[in-house]
Amino acid sequence: MSTAVPFDAQRALALAAQTFEIEAAALQGLAARQDEGFTRAVEAMLRCRGRVVVMGMGKSGHVGRKIAATLASTGTPAFFVHPAEASHGDLGMVTPGDVVLAISNSGESDELAAILPTLRRLGITLVAMTGKPGSTLARHADMVVSSAVDQEACPLNLAPTASTTAQMALGDALAVALLDARGFREEDFARSHPGGSLGRKLLVHVADLMRSGDALPLVREDTGCIDMMREMSAKGLGAAIVVDGDQRLQGIFTDGDLRRQVEKGADLRQLTAGAVMHRSPKTIRQDALAAAAADLMELHRITSVLVVGDDGRRLLGMLTIGDLMRAKVV
Known part of the structure; x- marks a missing residue:
């Protein structure tokens, strides 16, 4: 011993x-x-x-x-x-x-x-x-x-x-x-690891996670800001999406935009969604990987992206950083 x-x-x-x-x-x-x-x-x-x-x-x-x-x-x-x-x-x-x-x-x-x-x-x-x-x-x-x-x-x-x-x-x-x-390839590896983080990044698409239909906070350009904020609060996504009658994307108004309007003393009761919206929102196609949406949000330091059709205008949905985190893509 x-x-x-x-x-x-x-x-x-x-x-x-x-x-x-x-x-x-x-x-x-x-x-x-x-x-x-x-x-x-x-x-x-x-x-x-x-x-x-x-x-x-x-x-x-x-x-x-x-x-x-x-x-x-x-x-x-x-x-x-x-x-x-x-x-x-x-x-x-x-x-x-x-x-x-x-x-x-x-x-x-x-x-x-x-x-x-x-x-x-x-x-x-x-x-x-x-x-x-x-x-x-x-x-x-x-x-x-x-x-x-x-x-x-x-x-x-x-x-x-x-x-x-x-x-x-x-x-x-x-x-x-x-x-x-x-x-x-990476895609082959992901198919044998569907439960892992790489599998989620390479197999989960935007369409799998995006909000759509009645879950979207939709307004028109002539919607008053007070009504627009009510829609934002009701849907709880931190933004309102501005569309026309054919569901074509016109712009977006976010919680950050609201803060900036208040800071400069704007009278929101007198303004419409079209007057305060951001006209070039970041968009992504529904067949893109959810990981690509995460990269887009990180690059532009935003918390959501809008999902559009092949024409780049017709609104299909919205994807938030919260959706990506719940799916463990990020």
């Missing part, structure tokens, strides 16, 4: 710096170790008719779960199968046409070795990610991706540290190469 020693803060910081240095060196060394094994692995996954099945034991298994998730979210169907469970029934999840990415730093994992013959009988394409090119796993693989590191960051050179960092980075490298080869 180890003997506890007094905590040394400076030693802890020094070990942290040493860990970063060793792991950074391990990542730098990966690039020089990659060869046709890496490119053939990318090509095999790209042409895969089924799915990429990621396997690994222990810490390599934890890394494997993350790699499978990254592949799946970037356009390469993938999932993780635990090697120990595979030999007790889960191997039925692997079908001809799949590609297996087996991860083992030593390449001698007993659980992986036990299922290699079955994988070969299924005609599965086997990609080995290992630090030992002469290992059992590497010899049975169709292609090998080297994850070798010179040393672990662990002071005892035992705990998987730099080696798992290398595995994680290689998984990311495979995913990046694959998404590039597939022509994977």
Whole structure:
């Protein structure tokens, strides 16, 4: 049993710096170790008719779960199968046409070795990610991706540290190469992340959030300012929209405009909407992304934009910063 020693803060910081240095060196060394094994692995996954099945034991298994998730979210169907469970029934999840990415730093994992013959009988394409090119796993693989590191960051050179960092980075490298080869775009990423902030920014359109119909505070140019302010208060959007009889946009009058009129001493009882409205309101089309509306508001330091039809004049709705915040677009 180890003997506890007094905590040394400076030693802890020094070990942290040493860990970063060793792991950074391990990542730098990966690039020089990659060869046709890496490119053939990318090509095999790209042409895969089924799915990429990621396997690994222990810490390599934890890394494997993350790699499978990254592949799946970037356009390469993938999932993780635990090697120990595979030999007790889960191997039925692997079908001809799949590609297996087996991860083992030593390449001698007993659980992986036990299922290699079955994988070969299924005609599965086997990609080995290992630090030992002469290992059992590497010899049975169709292609090998080297994850070798010179040393672990662990002071005892035992705990998987730099080696798992290398595995994680290689998984990311495979995913990046694959998404590039597939022509994977932001829109594709958003479709697999509809609940995330990026999904909302790339999938939610102005038409999905805008106010329309009776919710709009509408007035005509000859509407008196007092009646216009009543309409503003009733609809609670901080503005009144001025339209003509054909619902074509004429202008807007906002709470800020009201404040400025009061500050200069204007007698609003004697004025009409047409006399005080702003005639060039900021507009956006209903098929634009809601994120574009947010950018427009931020650029012009305003809290709402008007939604118009293709002709740029016919009023369709109104979108406020509050609508965007409730939808978590901003």
